[in-house]
Amino acid sequence: xxxxxxxxxxxxxxxxxxxxxxxxxxxxxxxxxxxxxxxxxxxxxxxxxxxxxxxxxxxxxxxxxxxxxxxxxxxxxxxxxxxxxxxxxxxxxxxxxxxxxxxxxxxxxxxxxxxxxxxxxxxxxxxxxxxxxxxxxxxxxxxxxxxxxxxxxxxxxxxxxxxxxxxxxxxxxxxxxxxxxxxxxxxxxxxxxxxxxxxxxxxxxxxxxxxxxxxxxxxxxxxxxxxxxxxxxxxxxxxxxxxxxxxxxxxxxxxxxxxxxxxxxxxxxxxxxxxxxxxxxxxxxxxxxxxxxxxxxxxxxxxxxxxx
Numbered sequence: 001x002x003x004x005x006x007x008x009x010x011x012x013x014x015x016x017x018x019x020x021x022x023x024x025x026x027x028x029x030x031x032x033x034x035x036x037x038x039x040x041x042x043x044x045x046x047x048x049x050x051x052x053x054x055x056x057x058x059x060x061x062x063x064x065x066x067x068x069x070x071x072x073x074x075x076x077x078x079x080x081x082x083x084x085x086x087x088x089x090x091x092x093x094x095x096x097x098x099x100x101x102x103x104x105x106x107x108x109x110x111x112x113x114x115x116x117x118x119x120x121x122x123x124x125x126x127x128x129x130x131x132x133x134x135x136x137x138x139x140x141x142x143x144x145x146x147x148x149x150x151x152x153x154x155x156x157x158x159x160x161x162x163x164x165x166x167x168x169x170x171x172x173x174x175x176x177x178x179x180x181x182x183x184x185x186x187x188x189x190x191x192x193x194x195x196x197x198x199x200x201x202x203x204x205x206x207x208x209x210x211x212x213x214x215x216x217x218x219x220x221x222x223x224x225x226x227x228x229x230x231x232x233x234x235x236x237x238x239x240x241x242x243x244x245x246x247x248x249x250x251x252x253x254x255x256x257x258x259x260x261x262x263x264x265x266x267x268x269x270x271x272x273x274x275x276x277x278x279x280x281x282x283x284x285x286x287x288x289x290x291x292x293x294x295x296x297x298x299x300x301x302x303x304x305x306x307x308x
Contacts, residue, residue, distance in 0.1 A: 003044070004020040004022065004040065004044070004047070004059070005020060005021070005022060007019070007020060007066075007067055008020070008021050009067070010091070010094045010095060011071060011094065012087070012090040012091045012093065012094035012095075013086060013087055013089075013090025013091075013094075014063075014070055014071060014072070014075050014086075014087070014090075015063055015068055015069065015070060015071060015087060015090070016068065016069045016070075016071055017060050017061070017068050017087075017091055017094070018060065018061045018066055018067035018068045018069075019040075019058055019059060019060035019061065019091075020040060020047070020057075020058070020059045020060075021056070021057075021058055022047050022048070022050075022051045022056070022057045022059070023047075023050065023051030023052075023054070023055050023056045023057045024051070024054055024055070024056055024301075025056055026056070027054050027055045027056040027301055028054075028055055028056065028100075028101070028124075028298060028301050028302060029055070029056045029057075029058060029095075029097045029098070029100035029101070030050055030055045030056070030057050030058070030100060030101045030102075030103065030294055030298060031058045031059075031060070031088070031091070031092070031097070031100050031101070031102050031103070031112075032046060032047065032057060032058070032059045032103050032104065032108075032283070033060070033062070033088070033102065033103070033104030033105075033107075033108025033109065033111055033112055034059075034061075034062060034065075034104070034105075034106075034107070034108045035104070035105050035106020035107045035108050035109065035280075035281075036062075036106055036107045036209060036212070037171075037174065037175035037178055037179075037196070037200065037209075038106070038175075038196050038281060038284075039061065039065055039066055039195075039196045039198075039199035039200075040059045040060070040061055040066065040199070041192075041195050041196055041284070042105075042196075042281060042283045042284045043057075043059050043283055043284075043287075044284070045283075045284070045287035046283050046287045046290050046291045046294070047059060049287065049288070049291040050291055050294060050295070053295060053301065054301035054302075055298065055301060058091075058095065058097070058100070060091060061199060062084065062087070062107060062108065062111070063077075063079070063083065063084070063087055063204065063208055064077070064079065064202050064204045064205045064207070064208030064209060065199045065200070065202055065205065066198075066199035066202060067202075068202070069202075069204070070204060076211075076223040076225075077204050077207035077208050077211060078208070078211050078212075078215070078222060078223040078226065079207075079208040079209060079210070079211040079212025079213075079215065080211065080212065080215040080216070080222045080223070080226060080230065081110050081111075081114055081134065081135050081216070081230075081233060082114070082222065082226035082229035082230045082233060083222075083223065083226055084107060084108075084110055084111035084114065085110075085111050085114025085115050085118065085229065085233075086226065086229065087111065088102070088111045088112065088114070088115050089115055089119060089122065092115075092122060092123075099122065099123055099124040100123055100124065101123065101124055101125045101126070101127070101294060101297055101298040102115060102116065102123050102125070102126050102127070103126070103127035103128075103283075103290070103293070103294050103297075104127070104128065104129070105128075105129035105130065105280070105281070105282055105283060106129070106130075106133075106280065107212070109128045109129050109130065109133045110133040110134065110135070112126055112127075112128060113126070113128055113132060113133045113134050113239060114134060114229075114233065116239045116240075116241050116243070117134060117233075117237040117238065117239050118229070118232060118233075118237060120239070120240050120241045123241055124241065124242070124297075124298065125241050125242040125243065125297035125298060126239065126241050126242070126243040126244075126297065127243070127244050127245075127246065127290070127293045127294050127297055128243065128244075128245050128246070129245075129246045129247070129248070129280075129282045129283075130245070130246075130247060130251075130254045130280075131245045131247070131257070131259060131261070131262040131272070132236075132239065132245075132262040132265040132266070134233050134236060134237070135216050135233070136234075136236065137215070137216060137218055137230070137234065138218075138234060140216060140217050140218045141217075141218060148253070148255075151181055151182075151252060151253040152253070154174065154178060154213070155213050155216075155217060158209065158210050158213040158214065159213065159214055159217060159219050163210075164206065164210050167206050167209060167210065168206050171197060171200040171201075171205065171206075172193060172194070172197035172200065175193060175196065175197055175200065176193050179193065179281065181252045181253060182251065182252050182253050182279050182280035182281060183248075183250065183251075183252060183278075183279025183280055183281050183285060184250060184252045184279060185250040185277050185278075185279060185285075186250075186278075186279050186281060186284070186285045188284075192284075236265060238264075238265050238266065238267045239265060239266050239267070239268070239270075240266075240267045240268040241268055242268055242269045242270070242297055243266055243268065243269070243270045243271075243297070244270070244271050244272075244273060244293040244296060244297050245259055245262070245266075245270065245271075245272045245273070246272075246273050246274075246275055246282055246289075246290070246293060247259070247272070247273075247274050247275070248274075248275050248277075248278030248279050248280065248282045248285065248286070249274055249275065249276050249277060249278065250276075250277050250278055250279045251278070251279050251280045251282075252279060252280065253280055254280060256274050257272075258272065258274075259272025271296075273289075273293065275289045275290075
């Protein structure tokens with residue numbers, strides 16, 4: 001597996017964000033955003049492909065992960081979608097990134113979708129695994145197919161104090177179980193899990209994760225500073241920037257679709273692709289296909305076309 005250069009840090013919004021910065025410092029920027037329970041190594045093979053193509057590639061640790069830290073002990077350790085989106089916007093500001101391409105999956109894809117929907121003028125394009133990821137909190141109590149509910153077992157586990165204690169005591173082991181369900185065709189190793197699990201030692205990890213899942217199920221209130229953003233997200237704002245959405249045909253939790261269920265939520269140029277044999281951890285399982293999607297959205301370096 002490819003290695004990253006030394007970690008950099010920058011104060012952005014509520015956080016001191018730890019991130020990797022790879023490639024040409026003057027190249028068109030791409031921001032790659034990881035999910036849960038994963039870390040920046042999701043992009044270990046994607047990053048050099050983009051850097052070699054002439055891009056500047058930024059790969060941050062999300063709140064509650066790795067060396068990223070809160071600047072103030074009094075800040076709520078929220079994991080809600082508005083917090084993730086606000087973190088990403090603050091990072092773009094702090095790094096003075098000019099219309100980057102955003103790409104992500106799971107939590108990171110959600111952060112990218114939030115920014116793309118609410119601040120489209122700030123970015124040039126989007127790659128999102130599993131389509132439109134802004135959550136419908138108000139509709140969270142509606143049941144889904146039983147087999148899909150089973151795959152979301154940890155949502156309900158984390159809604160209990162037993163689940164909080166379990167996550168505190170078994171961070172790596174819970175990740176291993178989730179990975180196996182999410183990506184049944186991916187032959188990952190213990191080293192892969194160990195590498196990601198190092199990021200779960202963050203002192204805010206449990207609080208952020210527990211809040212994320214309780215909030216999305218309507219079981220816990222959001223932090224008041226995000227109320228206005230959550231109200232905007234509740235309206236399911238459309239994404240107008242050029243976008244490629246991806247589904248893995250071996251995603252154990254989110255069966256691949258033709259993308260039509262989200263079509264009305266993308267009002268700009270949008271293409272949907274299915275990636276054979278890839279699971280939920282798509283950038284790590286199909287790095288070439290993921291990088292190709294980013295390159296197709298971003299266009300040639302310096303081109304600024306942003307058209308899939």
